[in-house]
Amino acid sequence: MIPSRFSRRALVASAAALAIAPAWAQPAQPAYPAKPIRLVIGYAPGGSVDMVGRVIADILTKHLDATVVVENQAGAAGVVAAQRVVSSKPDGYTLLAGSSNELAGTKAVNTAQKYDPSKDLTPIGLAALAPNMWVAGAHVPVKNLEEFIALVKKNPGKYSYGSPGIGSTPHFSAELIKKLAGLYITHVPYRGSAAMTTDLGGGNVDFAIISPLAAGPFLQNGRLKALGVTTASRLPNFKDVPALGEHPALKGYSLAGWFAFAAPKGLPPEIQAKLQAALRAGLADPAIRQRLEASGAIPAKGDEDLAQLIRTDMDKYADLAAYAKIVE
Template sequence: MLSTMKRRGSLAVLAGALGLTFTMASASAQPASYPDRPIRLIVSAAPGGTTDITARMIAEPLGRALGQSVVVDNKPGGAGTIAAQLVTRAPADGYTLLLQYSGYQVITPLITPNLNWDPIKDFSPVANILSAPQVLVVRSDLPYKTLKDLVDADKQNPGKLNYASSGVGSLQQVSTELLNQMAGTKLTHIPYNGTGPAMNDLLGGSVDLTITTPPPLLPHIAAGKLRPLVVTGKNRLSTLPDVPTAAEAGYPELLVSSWFAVYAPAGTPPGIVDKLAAEIETIMQTPAFREKAESLGAEALFMGPAELGDYTKQELERWDGVVKAANISVQ
């Protein structure tokens, strides 16, 4: 009898321990109280650009859905490295998130020696929010009306035409270098410290063309200062319905979109990641969100954690070949 009671007591203790373990595991998967304080959304760019706009489009409605403020914290610099480092060093508890621009997440690691963060190992993907094609524009005082005109002119005088970018290794540079590789052109790169200075010199006549996302271009296109030649998305933009896609212009592989996604530190509990992703997806399905995205020349393109993780790897592999062929690096 005593032996039986001891066995029952031991089983009860074991069951209690297993129950405690299961409860702790469930809590680590998604703490019932999450979130119980404000969430910090670190943005890898300065206020005003598409990255910042994306963050502010999602922060306020996400805060309402979660019952806690989502505070946008701009940390530009180092081609996304300052923001990325802050997030990788933060506790993996769902209270520090990164709103990252694709050029920083998948190109900076390819061109920066001894980078102290890894775009795959150091992050838990949460959700992609916006995807924006590039628009290739020339100054309106130049004679080129089509991409073919531009390519033919460069081949007649290789290297004479130049293009502005927001910096070495930017998606603007690698996109134009992809065009160089596809078309056999030799468009000359003029890097700037940001899209703003690049646009100023383009409008001022110091450079001939650029390729970037629609938001900074649309006002100048509307004012007749810049002429769009192609859009690098799968479809034409509703804001630029007369501008052909690169595929329509004869370059189907010039399919380039900037994307803007949320990441958490590696090791963030899956339950928290899934909760954030679900709330973001719901917000992105609203007509107001989609209309705002469309007005920016972008698409509300949701990807959940698994899909975003796979897509990040695919983009790294794709741009690695372009970067190596163009010999792009930051010393």
């Protein structure tokens, strides 16, 4: 049978409709998240970054109704994990829970680092600040910042300070003390804080910057003396310990570490907004804030500009790396 002209027109129209259907009739994408989220932490379990990272995981679990799988991948002060996330698909299913080390500091000293935190990651939000404390061993004859500065200026090169590693936030924090006050103190890098704190308490190193949580027991038994905190103001739990910037020789001092989370570059804005909303909701929860405080951190408000913080601290660290000639 030969089709009529009307039938031929109908067939052509139907074929055309089928040809263009995929352009407008694609099935709707499932709402995010539609599968488990992988949260990568660049440090071993049990440390401060891991503790805060697991708080972030719980926030996402609750406020996104998501399954969150935490994966610890330690190496190079968080750089190995960060590089893994940078190289992942920007779909919101691979995220980084990190610190100011790999999200700002290490770029200034690690020549092998391939990624730029300010360009190759999508910042989600700041979770907490990580205050540190400048302490002296019990064997050092100082009781306050005034005596510390006077002693070291009188004895350049005689005293030492420990840090948990080259390019770590405590390392930079101590170098800023040296730069502002014009001091010469020998740096002794360690592989982490545990051995450093032991040596400090035993008199094998003279000063260090460590977290108040780690310093607490040693302050109570008299093996360490607190001289100042690295935040711009005093800490609520250590009101008798001055901020370093209170001393005229250290005016303007402020260099705290921090914890945050990020995604690969190119994350869709709607997923970024959803993750940020979940973080804000979590940080408004008193139970979450209490958990962060118990780990020695200061909970963020949830509205901080993480992208600006990364850029600002990268500049600070680059300046200090040049001053101290730090290269890893």
